[in-house]
Amino acid sequence: MRCITILLFLVGTIVYGQRSDFEHIDFTKADSIAAHYSGASLKNLPVLTHNLTANLPTDVEKFRAIYTWVGTNIENDYSSYVKTRKKRKKLSENQEALTAWNNSFTPKVFENLLKHKKTACTGYAYLIRELASLADINCKIVNGYGRTATLILDENSIPNHSWNIVELNGKWYLCDPTWSAGKIVIEEDGPRFEPDYFDGYFLAEPELFIRNHYPLEISASLLENPPTFEEFIEGPVVYKEAFGASIFPIVPKKMYLEIVKNESVSFKLTSAQPIEKENTFLLLNTGGSSKEHQPKITRNGNATILQHTFDKAGRYDVHIKVNDTIIATYVIKVKRK
Structure with missing residues:
Protein backbone atom coordinates (compact mmCIF):
# COMPACT_ATOMS: atom_id res chain seq x y z
CA MET A 1 0.00 0.00 0.00
CA ARG A 2 2.97 2.34 0.50
CA CYS A 3 3.50 2.74 -3.26
CA ILE A 4 -0.13 3.84 -3.69
CA THR A 5 0.30 6.55 -1.07
CA ILE A 6 3.39 7.88 -2.82
CA LEU A 7 1.60 7.92 -6.17
CA LEU A 8 -1.35 9.82 -4.72
CA PHE A 9 1.01 12.44 -3.29
CA LEU A 10 2.89 12.91 -6.54
CA VAL A 11 -0.15 13.11 -8.79
CA GLY A 12 -2.05 15.27 -6.33
CA THR A 13 0.65 17.95 -6.21
CA ILE A 14 1.75 18.10 -9.87
CA VAL A 15 -0.40 19.10 -12.83
CA TYR A 16 -1.11 16.76 -15.69
CA GLY A 17 -1.05 17.35 -19.44
CA GLN A 18 -2.14 16.05 -22.82
CA ARG A 19 -0.26 14.86 -25.87
CA SER A 20 -1.15 18.08 -27.68
CA ASP A 21 1.39 19.78 -25.37
CA PHE A 22 4.05 18.30 -27.67
CA GLU A 23 2.43 18.83 -31.06
CA HIS A 24 5.40 21.04 -31.99
CA ILE A 25 7.84 18.16 -31.40
CA ASP A 26 8.98 16.04 -34.36
CA PHE A 27 9.54 12.49 -33.12
CA THR A 28 11.19 11.31 -36.36
CA LYS A 29 14.70 11.30 -34.89
CA ALA A 30 13.61 9.50 -31.71
CA ASP A 31 11.80 6.82 -33.73
CA SER A 32 14.78 6.48 -36.05
CA ILE A 33 17.13 5.89 -33.12
CA ALA A 34 14.77 3.27 -31.69
CA ALA A 35 14.72 1.51 -35.07
CA HIS A 36 18.52 1.70 -35.34
CA TYR A 37 18.91 -0.21 -32.07
CA SER A 38 16.26 -2.79 -32.90
CA GLY A 39 17.27 -6.14 -31.46
CA ALA A 40 19.64 -4.63 -28.91
CA SER A 41 20.33 -6.64 -25.76
CA LEU A 42 18.66 -6.02 -22.41
CA LYS A 43 21.67 -7.31 -20.48
CA ASN A 44 23.04 -3.81 -19.89
CA LEU A 45 20.16 -1.38 -19.41
CA PRO A 46 22.36 1.71 -18.75
CA VAL A 47 24.09 1.19 -22.11
CA LEU A 48 20.77 0.67 -23.89
CA THR A 49 19.34 3.80 -22.29
CA HIS A 50 22.41 5.83 -23.27
CA ASN A 51 22.21 4.62 -26.87
CA LEU A 52 18.52 5.48 -27.12
CA THR A 53 18.64 8.90 -25.47
CA ALA A 54 22.13 10.48 -25.56
CA ASN A 55 21.61 12.31 -28.86
CA LEU A 56 18.13 13.63 -28.12
CA PRO A 57 17.69 17.15 -26.68
CA THR A 58 14.41 16.90 -24.73
CA ASP A 59 12.97 14.50 -22.15
CA VAL A 60 9.90 13.85 -24.25
CA GLU A 61 12.03 12.77 -27.21
CA LYS A 62 14.13 10.56 -24.92
CA PHE A 63 11.02 8.97 -23.49
CA ARG A 64 9.63 8.54 -26.99
CA ALA A 65 12.74 6.61 -28.10
CA ILE A 66 12.50 4.39 -25.01
CA TYR A 67 8.78 3.79 -25.47
CA THR A 68 9.05 3.05 -29.20
CA TRP A 69 11.95 0.66 -28.65
CA VAL A 70 10.08 -1.29 -25.97
CA GLY A 71 6.92 -1.38 -28.09
CA THR A 72 8.79 -2.78 -31.10
CA ASN A 73 11.22 -5.18 -29.41
CA ILE A 74 9.35 -6.91 -26.58
CA GLU A 75 6.97 -9.82 -27.14
CA ASN A 76 3.76 -10.14 -25.17
CA ASP A 77 3.89 -13.42 -23.25
CA TYR A 78 0.34 -14.72 -22.95
CA SER A 79 1.30 -17.69 -20.73
CA SER A 80 2.81 -15.28 -18.21
CA TYR A 81 -0.39 -13.23 -18.28
CA VAL A 82 -2.50 -16.34 -17.56
CA LYS A 83 -0.32 -17.32 -14.59
CA THR A 84 -0.49 -13.78 -13.22
CA ARG A 85 -4.27 -13.64 -13.64
CA LYS A 86 -4.76 -16.92 -11.75
CA LYS A 87 -2.60 -15.77 -8.84
CA ARG A 88 -4.32 -12.39 -8.66
CA LYS A 89 -7.70 -14.10 -8.60
CA LYS A 90 -6.61 -16.40 -5.79
CA LEU A 91 -5.44 -13.45 -3.67
CA SER A 92 -8.14 -11.00 -4.74
CA GLU A 93 -9.78 -10.84 -1.31
CA ASN A 94 -6.52 -10.34 0.57
CA GLN A 95 -5.09 -6.99 -0.55
CA GLU A 96 -2.06 -7.24 1.74
CA ALA A 97 -1.14 -10.68 0.40
CA LEU A 98 -1.75 -9.53 -3.18
CA THR A 99 0.54 -6.52 -2.72
CA ALA A 100 3.25 -8.70 -1.16
CA TRP A 101 2.99 -11.20 -4.02
CA ASN A 102 3.15 -8.43 -6.63
CA ASN A 103 6.32 -7.07 -5.00
CA SER A 104 7.97 -10.51 -4.96
CA PHE A 105 6.77 -11.55 -8.41
CA THR A 106 7.80 -8.45 -10.35
CA PRO A 107 11.57 -9.15 -10.13
CA LYS A 108 10.94 -12.69 -11.46
CA VAL A 109 8.95 -11.26 -14.37
CA PHE A 110 11.75 -8.81 -15.07
CA GLU A 111 14.41 -11.54 -14.96
CA ASN A 112 12.50 -13.55 -17.57
CA LEU A 113 12.09 -10.41 -19.66
CA LEU A 114 15.83 -9.71 -19.66
CA LYS A 115 16.57 -13.26 -20.80
CA HIS A 116 13.88 -13.78 -23.43
CA LYS A 117 12.45 -10.33 -24.32
CA LYS A 118 9.02 -11.73 -23.50
CA THR A 119 6.72 -10.52 -20.77
CA ALA A 120 3.19 -9.62 -19.74
CA CYS A 121 1.92 -6.13 -18.94
CA THR A 122 3.75 -5.95 -15.61
CA GLY A 123 7.08 -6.50 -17.36
CA TYR A 124 6.36 -3.88 -20.03
CA ALA A 125 5.50 -1.29 -17.39
CA TYR A 126 8.52 -2.26 -15.27
CA LEU A 127 10.93 -1.98 -18.21
CA ILE A 128 9.56 1.41 -19.23
CA ARG A 129 10.01 2.64 -15.67
CA GLU A 130 13.57 1.32 -15.39
CA LEU A 131 14.76 2.76 -18.70
CA ALA A 132 13.07 6.10 -18.01
CA SER A 133 14.65 6.25 -14.55
CA LEU A 134 18.09 5.63 -16.06
CA ALA A 135 17.40 8.62 -18.32
CA ASP A 136 16.47 10.72 -15.24
CA ILE A 137 12.81 10.75 -16.21
CA ASN A 138 10.25 10.24 -13.44
CA CYS A 139 8.01 7.31 -14.35
CA LYS A 140 5.61 5.16 -12.29
CA ILE A 141 3.84 1.83 -12.72
CA VAL A 142 0.04 1.95 -12.48
CA ASN A 143 -2.00 -1.18 -11.68
CA GLY A 144 -5.67 -1.48 -12.45
CA TYR A 145 -8.24 -2.75 -14.93
CA GLY A 146 -7.96 -2.99 -18.69
CA ARG A 147 -11.21 -3.30 -20.64
CA THR A 148 -11.66 -4.47 -24.24
CA ALA A 149 -14.31 -6.27 -26.26
CA THR A 150 -12.87 -9.58 -25.00
CA LEU A 151 -11.97 -8.45 -21.46
CA ILE A 152 -15.42 -8.12 -19.92
CA LEU A 153 -15.48 -6.72 -16.38
CA ASP A 154 -17.99 -6.60 -13.55
CA GLU A 155 -17.99 -5.21 -10.01
CA ASN A 156 -16.23 -8.37 -8.74
CA SER A 157 -13.45 -8.38 -11.32
CA ILE A 158 -9.86 -8.41 -10.10
CA PRO A 159 -7.14 -6.05 -11.40
CA ASN A 160 -5.84 -7.41 -14.71
CA HIS A 161 -3.52 -4.82 -16.24
CA SER A 162 -0.55 -2.48 -15.66
CA TRP A 163 0.62 0.64 -17.47
CA ASN A 164 2.64 3.82 -16.78
CA ILE A 165 2.42 7.48 -15.95
CA VAL A 166 5.42 9.65 -16.77
CA GLU A 167 6.42 13.17 -15.70
CA LEU A 168 7.58 15.47 -18.52
CA ASN A 169 8.17 19.20 -18.10
CA GLY A 170 6.46 19.13 -14.71
CA LYS A 171 3.28 17.43 -15.97
CA TRP A 172 2.05 13.84 -15.80
CA TYR A 173 1.11 11.79 -18.88
CA LEU A 174 -0.38 8.34 -19.51
CA CYS A 175 0.87 5.52 -21.71
CA ASP A 176 0.34 1.80 -22.20
CA PRO A 177 3.37 0.03 -23.71
CA THR A 178 1.70 -3.40 -23.66
CA TRP A 179 -1.23 -2.40 -25.82
CA SER A 180 1.08 -0.38 -28.06
CA ALA A 181 3.20 -3.43 -28.86
CA GLY A 182 0.60 -5.58 -30.59
CA LYS A 183 -2.07 -8.13 -29.78
CA ILE A 184 -2.58 -11.74 -28.73
CA VAL A 185 -4.31 -13.86 -31.38
CA ILE A 186 -6.03 -17.01 -30.11
CA GLU A 187 -5.78 -19.86 -32.61
CA GLU A 188 -6.54 -23.61 -32.56
CA ASP A 189 -2.93 -24.51 -31.79
CA GLY A 190 -2.70 -21.90 -29.03
CA PRO A 191 -2.24 -18.17 -28.57
CA ARG A 192 0.42 -16.22 -30.45
CA PHE A 193 1.66 -12.67 -30.26
CA GLU A 194 1.17 -10.51 -33.35
CA PRO A 195 3.50 -7.48 -33.28
CA ASP A 196 1.77 -4.34 -34.50
CA TYR A 197 3.16 -1.16 -32.94
CA PHE A 198 0.44 1.41 -32.25
CA ASP A 199 1.24 5.00 -31.40
CA GLY A 200 -2.14 5.98 -29.96
CA TYR A 201 -1.38 4.92 -26.38
CA PHE A 202 1.73 7.12 -26.20
CA LEU A 203 0.90 10.13 -23.96
CA ALA A 204 -2.78 9.31 -24.40
CA GLU A 205 -5.52 11.81 -23.56
CA PRO A 206 -6.76 11.11 -19.99
CA GLU A 207 -10.44 11.59 -20.94
CA LEU A 208 -10.12 8.85 -23.56
CA PHE A 209 -7.67 6.62 -21.68
CA ILE A 210 -10.16 6.20 -18.82
CA ARG A 211 -12.57 4.51 -21.24
CA ASN A 212 -10.53 1.31 -21.20
CA HIS A 213 -8.06 1.82 -18.30
CA TYR A 214 -9.20 2.18 -14.69
CA PRO A 215 -6.45 2.53 -12.05
CA LEU A 216 -6.63 1.11 -8.54
CA GLU A 217 -5.54 4.52 -7.27
CA ILE A 218 -7.99 6.83 -9.00
CA SER A 219 -5.65 9.84 -8.87
CA ALA A 220 -3.55 8.01 -11.48
CA SER A 221 -6.38 8.56 -13.98
CA LEU A 222 -5.06 12.16 -14.20
CA LEU A 223 -8.64 13.43 -14.22
CA GLU A 224 -10.23 15.99 -11.94
CA ASN A 225 -13.62 14.26 -12.10
CA PRO A 226 -13.03 10.60 -12.95
CA PRO A 227 -15.94 8.18 -13.36
CA THR A 228 -16.76 5.62 -10.71
CA PHE A 229 -15.73 2.02 -11.34
CA GLU A 230 -19.39 1.19 -11.99
CA GLU A 231 -19.61 3.91 -14.63
CA PHE A 232 -16.39 2.62 -16.16
CA ILE A 233 -17.61 -0.96 -16.61
CA GLU A 234 -21.03 0.21 -17.84
CA GLY A 235 -19.57 2.44 -20.57
CA PRO A 236 -19.28 1.52 -24.26
CA VAL A 237 -16.37 -0.52 -25.55
CA VAL A 238 -13.83 1.91 -27.00
CA TYR A 239 -11.23 0.58 -29.44
CA LYS A 240 -7.66 1.69 -30.06
CA GLU A 241 -8.67 3.33 -33.34
CA ALA A 242 -10.40 6.03 -31.29
CA PHE A 243 -7.02 6.87 -29.78
CA GLY A 244 -5.33 7.13 -33.16
CA ALA A 245 -7.92 9.64 -34.36
CA SER A 246 -8.53 11.30 -30.94
Whole structure:
Protein backbone atom coordinates (compact mmCIF):
# COMPACT_ATOMS: atom_id res chain seq x y z
CA MET A 1 0.00 0.00 0.00
CA ARG A 2 2.97 2.34 0.50
CA CYS A 3 3.50 2.74 -3.26
CA ILE A 4 -0.13 3.84 -3.69
CA THR A 5 0.30 6.55 -1.07
CA ILE A 6 3.39 7.88 -2.82
CA LEU A 7 1.60 7.92 -6.17
CA LEU A 8 -1.35 9.82 -4.72
CA PHE A 9 1.01 12.44 -3.29
CA LEU A 10 2.89 12.91 -6.54
CA VAL A 11 -0.15 13.11 -8.79
CA GLY A 12 -2.05 15.27 -6.33
CA THR A 13 0.65 17.95 -6.21
CA ILE A 14 1.75 18.10 -9.87
CA VAL A 15 -0.40 19.10 -12.83
CA TYR A 16 -1.11 16.76 -15.69
CA GLY A 17 -1.05 17.35 -19.44
CA GLN A 18 -2.14 16.05 -22.82
CA ARG A 19 -0.26 14.86 -25.87
CA SER A 20 -1.15 18.08 -27.68
CA ASP A 21 1.39 19.78 -25.37
CA PHE A 22 4.05 18.30 -27.67
CA GLU A 23 2.43 18.83 -31.06
CA HIS A 24 5.40 21.04 -31.99
CA ILE A 25 7.84 18.16 -31.40
CA ASP A 26 8.98 16.04 -34.36
CA PHE A 27 9.54 12.49 -33.12
CA THR A 28 11.19 11.31 -36.36
CA LYS A 29 14.70 11.30 -34.89
CA ALA A 30 13.61 9.50 -31.71
CA ASP A 31 11.80 6.82 -33.73
CA SER A 32 14.78 6.48 -36.05
CA ILE A 33 17.13 5.89 -33.12
CA ALA A 34 14.77 3.27 -31.69
CA ALA A 35 14.72 1.51 -35.07
CA HIS A 36 18.52 1.70 -35.34
CA TYR A 37 18.91 -0.21 -32.07
CA SER A 38 16.26 -2.79 -32.90
CA GLY A 39 17.27 -6.14 -31.46
CA ALA A 40 19.64 -4.63 -28.91
CA SER A 41 20.33 -6.64 -25.76
CA LEU A 42 18.66 -6.02 -22.41
CA LYS A 43 21.67 -7.31 -20.48
CA ASN A 44 23.04 -3.81 -19.89
CA LEU A 45 20.16 -1.38 -19.41
CA PRO A 46 22.36 1.71 -18.75
CA VAL A 47 24.09 1.19 -22.11
CA LEU A 48 20.77 0.67 -23.89
CA THR A 49 19.34 3.80 -22.29
CA HIS A 50 22.41 5.83 -23.27
CA ASN A 51 22.21 4.62 -26.87
CA LEU A 52 18.52 5.48 -27.12
CA THR A 53 18.64 8.90 -25.47
CA ALA A 54 22.13 10.48 -25.56
CA ASN A 55 21.61 12.31 -28.86
CA LEU A 56 18.13 13.63 -28.12
CA PRO A 57 17.69 17.15 -26.68
CA THR A 58 14.41 16.90 -24.73
CA ASP A 59 12.97 14.50 -22.15
CA VAL A 60 9.90 13.85 -24.25
CA GLU A 61 12.03 12.77 -27.21
CA LYS A 62 14.13 10.56 -24.92
CA PHE A 63 11.02 8.97 -23.49
CA ARG A 64 9.63 8.54 -26.99
CA ALA A 65 12.74 6.61 -28.10
CA ILE A 66 12.50 4.39 -25.01
CA TYR A 67 8.78 3.79 -25.47
CA THR A 68 9.05 3.05 -29.20
CA TRP A 69 11.95 0.66 -28.65
CA VAL A 70 10.08 -1.29 -25.97
CA GLY A 71 6.92 -1.38 -28.09
CA THR A 72 8.79 -2.78 -31.10
CA ASN A 73 11.22 -5.18 -29.41
CA ILE A 74 9.35 -6.91 -26.58
CA GLU A 75 6.97 -9.82 -27.14
CA ASN A 76 3.76 -10.14 -25.17
CA ASP A 77 3.89 -13.42 -23.25
CA TYR A 78 0.34 -14.72 -22.95
CA SER A 79 1.30 -17.69 -20.73
CA SER A 80 2.81 -15.28 -18.21
CA TYR A 81 -0.39 -13.23 -18.28
CA VAL A 82 -2.50 -16.34 -17.56
CA LYS A 83 -0.32 -17.32 -14.59
CA THR A 84 -0.49 -13.78 -13.22
CA ARG A 85 -4.27 -13.64 -13.64
CA LYS A 86 -4.76 -16.92 -11.75
CA LYS A 87 -2.60 -15.77 -8.84
CA ARG A 88 -4.32 -12.39 -8.66
CA LYS A 89 -7.70 -14.10 -8.60
CA LYS A 90 -6.61 -16.40 -5.79
CA LEU A 91 -5.44 -13.45 -3.67
CA SER A 92 -8.14 -11.00 -4.74
CA GLU A 93 -9.78 -10.84 -1.31
CA ASN A 94 -6.52 -10.34 0.57
CA GLN A 95 -5.09 -6.99 -0.55
CA GLU A 96 -2.06 -7.24 1.74
CA ALA A 97 -1.14 -10.68 0.40
CA LEU A 98 -1.75 -9.53 -3.18
CA THR A 99 0.54 -6.52 -2.72
CA ALA A 100 3.25 -8.70 -1.16
CA TRP A 101 2.99 -11.20 -4.02
CA ASN A 102 3.15 -8.43 -6.63
CA ASN A 103 6.32 -7.07 -5.00
CA SER A 104 7.97 -10.51 -4.96
CA PHE A 105 6.77 -11.55 -8.41
CA THR A 106 7.80 -8.45 -10.35
CA PRO A 107 11.57 -9.15 -10.13
CA LYS A 108 10.94 -12.69 -11.46
CA VAL A 109 8.95 -11.26 -14.37
CA PHE A 110 11.75 -8.81 -15.07
CA GLU A 111 14.41 -11.54 -14.96
CA ASN A 112 12.50 -13.55 -17.57
CA LEU A 113 12.09 -10.41 -19.66
CA LEU A 114 15.83 -9.71 -19.66
CA LYS A 115 16.57 -13.26 -20.80
CA HIS A 116 13.88 -13.78 -23.43
CA LYS A 117 12.45 -10.33 -24.32
CA LYS A 118 9.02 -11.73 -23.50
CA THR A 119 6.72 -10.52 -20.77
CA ALA A 120 3.19 -9.62 -19.74
CA CYS A 121 1.92 -6.13 -18.94
CA THR A 122 3.75 -5.95 -15.61
CA GLY A 123 7.08 -6.50 -17.36
CA TYR A 124 6.36 -3.88 -20.03
CA ALA A 125 5.50 -1.29 -17.39
CA TYR A 126 8.52 -2.26 -15.27
CA LEU A 127 10.93 -1.98 -18.21
CA ILE A 128 9.56 1.41 -19.23
CA ARG A 129 10.01 2.64 -15.67
CA GLU A 130 13.57 1.32 -15.39
CA LEU A 131 14.76 2.76 -18.70
CA ALA A 132 13.07 6.10 -18.01
CA SER A 133 14.65 6.25 -14.55
CA LEU A 134 18.09 5.63 -16.06
CA ALA A 135 17.40 8.62 -18.32
CA ASP A 136 16.47 10.72 -15.24
CA ILE A 137 12.81 10.75 -16.21
CA ASN A 138 10.25 10.24 -13.44
CA CYS A 139 8.01 7.31 -14.35
CA LYS A 140 5.61 5.16 -12.29
CA ILE A 141 3.84 1.83 -12.72
CA VAL A 142 0.04 1.95 -12.48
CA ASN A 143 -2.00 -1.18 -11.68
CA GLY A 144 -5.67 -1.48 -12.45
CA TYR A 145 -8.24 -2.75 -14.93
CA GLY A 146 -7.96 -2.99 -18.69
CA ARG A 147 -11.21 -3.30 -20.64
CA THR A 148 -11.66 -4.47 -24.24
CA ALA A 149 -14.31 -6.27 -26.26
CA THR A 150 -12.87 -9.58 -25.00
CA LEU A 151 -11.97 -8.45 -21.46
CA ILE A 152 -15.42 -8.12 -19.92
CA LEU A 153 -15.48 -6.72 -16.38
CA ASP A 154 -17.99 -6.60 -13.55
CA GLU A 155 -17.99 -5.21 -10.01
CA ASN A 156 -16.23 -8.37 -8.74
CA SER A 157 -13.45 -8.38 -11.32
CA ILE A 158 -9.86 -8.41 -10.10
CA PRO A 159 -7.14 -6.05 -11.40
CA ASN A 160 -5.84 -7.41 -14.71
CA HIS A 161 -3.52 -4.82 -16.24
CA SER A 162 -0.55 -2.48 -15.66
CA TRP A 163 0.62 0.64 -17.47
CA ASN A 164 2.64 3.82 -16.78
CA ILE A 165 2.42 7.48 -15.95
CA VAL A 166 5.42 9.65 -16.77
CA GLU A 167 6.42 13.17 -15.70
CA LEU A 168 7.58 15.47 -18.52
CA ASN A 169 8.17 19.20 -18.10
CA GLY A 170 6.46 19.13 -14.71
CA LYS A 171 3.28 17.43 -15.97
CA TRP A 172 2.05 13.84 -15.80
CA TYR A 173 1.11 11.79 -18.88
CA LEU A 174 -0.38 8.34 -19.51
CA CYS A 175 0.87 5.52 -21.71
CA ASP A 176 0.34 1.80 -22.20
CA PRO A 177 3.37 0.03 -23.71
CA THR A 178 1.70 -3.40 -23.66
CA TRP A 179 -1.23 -2.40 -25.82
CA SER A 180 1.08 -0.38 -28.06
CA ALA A 181 3.20 -3.43 -28.86
CA GLY A 182 0.60 -5.58 -30.59
CA LYS A 183 -2.07 -8.13 -29.78
CA ILE A 184 -2.58 -11.74 -28.73
CA VAL A 185 -4.31 -13.86 -31.38
CA ILE A 186 -6.03 -17.01 -30.11
CA GLU A 187 -5.78 -19.86 -32.61
CA GLU A 188 -6.54 -23.61 -32.56
CA ASP A 189 -2.93 -24.51 -31.79
CA GLY A 190 -2.70 -21.90 -29.03
CA PRO A 191 -2.24 -18.17 -28.57
CA ARG A 192 0.42 -16.22 -30.45
CA PHE A 193 1.66 -12.67 -30.26
CA GLU A 194 1.17 -10.51 -33.35
CA PRO A 195 3.50 -7.48 -33.28
CA ASP A 196 1.77 -4.34 -34.50
CA TYR A 197 3.16 -1.16 -32.94
CA PHE A 198 0.44 1.41 -32.25
CA ASP A 199 1.24 5.00 -31.40
CA GLY A 200 -2.14 5.98 -29.96
CA TYR A 201 -1.38 4.92 -26.38
CA PHE A 202 1.73 7.12 -26.20
CA LEU A 203 0.90 10.13 -23.96
CA ALA A 204 -2.78 9.31 -24.40
CA GLU A 205 -5.52 11.81 -23.56
CA PRO A 206 -6.76 11.11 -19.99
CA GLU A 207 -10.44 11.59 -20.94
CA LEU A 208 -10.12 8.85 -23.56
CA PHE A 209 -7.67 6.62 -21.68
CA ILE A 210 -10.16 6.20 -18.82
CA ARG A 211 -12.57 4.51 -21.24
CA ASN A 212 -10.53 1.31 -21.20
CA HIS A 213 -8.06 1.82 -18.30
CA TYR A 214 -9.20 2.18 -14.69
CA PRO A 215 -6.45 2.53 -12.05
CA LEU A 216 -6.63 1.11 -8.54
CA GLU A 217 -5.54 4.52 -7.27
CA ILE A 218 -7.99 6.83 -9.00
CA SER A 219 -5.65 9.84 -8.87
CA ALA A 220 -3.55 8.01 -11.48
CA SER A 221 -6.38 8.56 -13.98
CA LEU A 222 -5.06 12.16 -14.20
CA LEU A 223 -8.64 13.43 -14.22
CA GLU A 224 -10.23 15.99 -11.94
CA ASN A 225 -13.62 14.26 -12.10
CA PRO A 226 -13.03 10.60 -12.95
CA PRO A 227 -15.94 8.18 -13.36
CA THR A 228 -16.76 5.62 -10.71
CA PHE A 229 -15.73 2.02 -11.34
CA GLU A 230 -19.39 1.19 -11.99
CA GLU A 231 -19.61 3.91 -14.63
CA PHE A 232 -16.39 2.62 -16.16
CA ILE A 233 -17.61 -0.96 -16.61
CA GLU A 234 -21.03 0.21 -17.84
CA GLY A 235 -19.57 2.44 -20.57
CA PRO A 236 -19.28 1.52 -24.26
CA VAL A 237 -16.37 -0.52 -25.55
CA VAL A 238 -13.83 1.91 -27.00
CA TYR A 239 -11.23 0.58 -29.44
CA LYS A 240 -7.66 1.69 -30.06
CA GLU A 241 -8.67 3.33 -33.34
CA ALA A 242 -10.40 6.03 -31.29
CA PHE A 243 -7.02 6.87 -29.78
CA GLY A 244 -5.33 7.13 -33.16
CA ALA A 245 -7.92 9.64 -34.36
CA SER A 246 -8.53 11.30 -30.94
CA ILE A 247 -12.27 10.64 -31.14
CA PHE A 248 -14.13 10.66 -27.81
CA PRO A 249 -17.50 8.84 -27.51
CA ILE A 250 -19.44 11.03 -25.06
CA VAL A 251 -23.11 9.96 -25.24
CA PRO A 252 -24.68 7.53 -24.47
CA LYS A 253 -22.65 6.93 -21.34
CA LYS A 254 -23.81 3.31 -21.00
CA MET A 255 -23.04 0.51 -23.40
CA TYR A 256 -26.36 -1.31 -22.94
CA LEU A 257 -29.51 0.63 -23.88
CA GLU A 258 -33.15 -0.34 -24.05
CA ILE A 259 -35.61 1.57 -26.25
CA VAL A 260 -38.93 1.00 -28.03
CA LYS A 261 -39.54 0.55 -31.74
CA ASN A 262 -39.33 3.76 -33.85
CA GLU A 263 -37.35 5.54 -31.11
CA SER A 264 -34.17 7.40 -32.05
CA VAL A 265 -30.79 7.20 -30.36
CA SER A 266 -28.18 9.96 -30.60
CA PHE A 267 -24.47 9.12 -30.41
CA LYS A 268 -22.30 12.12 -29.54
CA LEU A 269 -18.61 12.22 -30.39
CA THR A 270 -16.02 14.91 -29.85
CA SER A 271 -12.78 15.08 -31.78
CA ALA A 272 -9.67 17.18 -32.21
CA GLN A 273 -10.28 17.36 -35.96
CA PRO A 274 -13.68 17.57 -37.72
CA ILE A 275 -15.21 14.20 -38.52
CA GLU A 276 -16.15 13.91 -42.19
CA LYS A 277 -19.83 13.09 -42.59
CA GLU A 278 -19.34 10.96 -45.70
CA ASN A 279 -16.89 8.72 -43.82
CA THR A 280 -19.07 8.16 -40.74
CA PHE A 281 -21.49 5.24 -40.43
CA LEU A 282 -23.31 3.02 -37.98
CA LEU A 283 -22.70 -0.69 -38.51
CA LEU A 284 -25.70 -2.59 -37.13
CA ASN A 285 -25.41 -6.31 -36.40
CA THR A 286 -28.60 -8.21 -35.56
CA GLY A 287 -29.78 -11.78 -36.02
CA GLY A 288 -26.56 -12.78 -37.75
CA SER A 289 -26.79 -10.06 -40.37
CA SER A 290 -24.80 -6.85 -40.64
CA LYS A 291 -25.75 -3.64 -42.40
CA GLU A 292 -24.13 -0.24 -42.67
CA HIS A 293 -26.35 2.80 -42.15
CA GLN A 294 -25.72 6.47 -42.81
CA PRO A 295 -27.09 8.24 -39.71
CA LYS A 296 -28.42 11.76 -39.54
CA ILE A 297 -25.35 13.81 -38.70
CA THR A 298 -25.22 17.26 -37.11
CA ARG A 299 -22.32 19.26 -35.70
CA ASN A 300 -22.05 21.56 -32.71
CA GLY A 301 -18.56 22.98 -32.28
CA ASN A 302 -16.15 20.06 -31.92
CA ALA A 303 -19.04 17.65 -31.30
CA THR A 304 -20.56 15.38 -33.94
CA ILE A 305 -23.99 13.86 -33.27
CA LEU A 306 -25.10 10.70 -35.07
CA GLN A 307 -28.83 10.00 -34.90
CA HIS A 308 -30.53 6.78 -35.95
CA THR A 309 -34.14 5.60 -35.69
CA PHE A 310 -34.62 1.91 -34.92
CA ASP A 311 -37.78 0.88 -36.79
CA LYS A 312 -37.56 -2.84 -36.08
CA ALA A 313 -37.56 -4.73 -32.80
CA GLY A 314 -34.53 -6.82 -31.87
CA ARG A 315 -31.10 -6.75 -30.29
CA TYR A 316 -28.49 -4.68 -32.11
CA ASP A 317 -24.75 -4.47 -31.76
CA VAL A 318 -24.14 -0.90 -32.90
CA HIS A 319 -20.61 -0.11 -34.05
CA ILE A 320 -19.61 3.49 -34.71
CA LYS A 321 -17.44 3.45 -37.81
CA VAL A 322 -15.26 6.40 -38.82
CA ASN A 323 -12.86 6.29 -41.77
CA ASP A 324 -13.35 2.54 -42.22
CA THR A 325 -12.46 1.73 -38.61
CA ILE A 326 -14.72 0.89 -35.67
CA ILE A 327 -14.08 3.19 -32.72
CA ALA A 328 -16.82 2.17 -30.25
CA THR A 329 -19.59 -0.38 -29.70
CA TYR A 330 -23.00 -0.19 -28.02
CA VAL A 331 -25.69 -2.84 -27.53
CA ILE A 332 -29.28 -1.71 -28.02
CA LYS A 333 -32.39 -3.77 -27.29
CA VAL A 334 -35.40 -2.50 -29.24
CA LYS A 335 -38.75 -3.55 -27.80
CA ARG A 336 -42.01 -3.56 -29.75
CA LYS A 337 -43.60 -1.23 -27.21
